[in-house]
Amino acid sequence: MKVVRIVLGQLILLLNAIFSPKSLKRSDEDQQEVEESLKGIKLYQFDACPFCVKVRRAAKRLNLPLQTIDAKQAEHEEALINGGGKRKVPxxxxxxxSGDVTWMYESNDIIAYLEQRYAN
Ligand SMILES: N[C@@H](CCC(=O)N[C@@H](CS)C(=O)NCC(=O)O)C(=O)O
Known part of the structure; x- marks a missing residue:
């Protein structure tokens, strides 16, 4: 079962690399503003998790260089559980x-949030 999961994960990564989505184009000034606002945003994820790939593809489409955090690393896993309440990615x-922190689970909710904030 673990082997199947690993093979499927690698296949998803390969297909994702081959069929990488096109990125939204912004003026340099707008892109800079977007990147500035992304400084407070981090995606806790696993590389080969299909739901994480879905979110990363949406971020690529929206031209959002999101900071990704590997939730398999013990320190990040702990931060995720302590902050968000569960070990689930993305x-x-x-x-x-203001310093307020929100931990948003569910790939569809994350994508809806990114689209609503950055699609235009
Ligand atoms: N409905 C969730 C599903 C997320 C999900 O099942 N993530 C898996 C990884 S692919 C997970 O975090 N499982 C918990 C674990 O591996 O400990 C979404 O769309 O984000």
């Missing part, structure tokens, strides 16, 4: 300028 950690 999870988007959003830190507002």
């Amino acid at each position: 999870c988007l950690r959003i830190e507002e300028a």
Whole structure:
């Protein structure tokens, strides 16, 4: 079962690399503003998790160089569980300028949030 999971994971990564989505184009100024606002946002994820790939593809489409955090590393896994409440990925950690932090689970909710905030 573990082998099947590993093979499927690698296949998903390969297909994702081959069929990589096109990125939204912004003016340099707009892109800089977007990247500035992304400083408070981190995606806790596993490389080969299909739901994480889905979120990364949406981020690529929206031209969002999201900081990704490997939730398999013990320190990050602990931060995810302590902050978000469960060991599940993808999870988007959003830190507002005010210091308020939101841990958002569910790939569809994360994508909807990114699209609503950055699609235009
Ligand atoms: N409905 C969730 C499913 C997420 C999910 O099942 N993630 C798996 C990895 S692919 C997970 O975190 N499992 C918990 C674990 O591996 O400990 C979503 O769309 O984000």
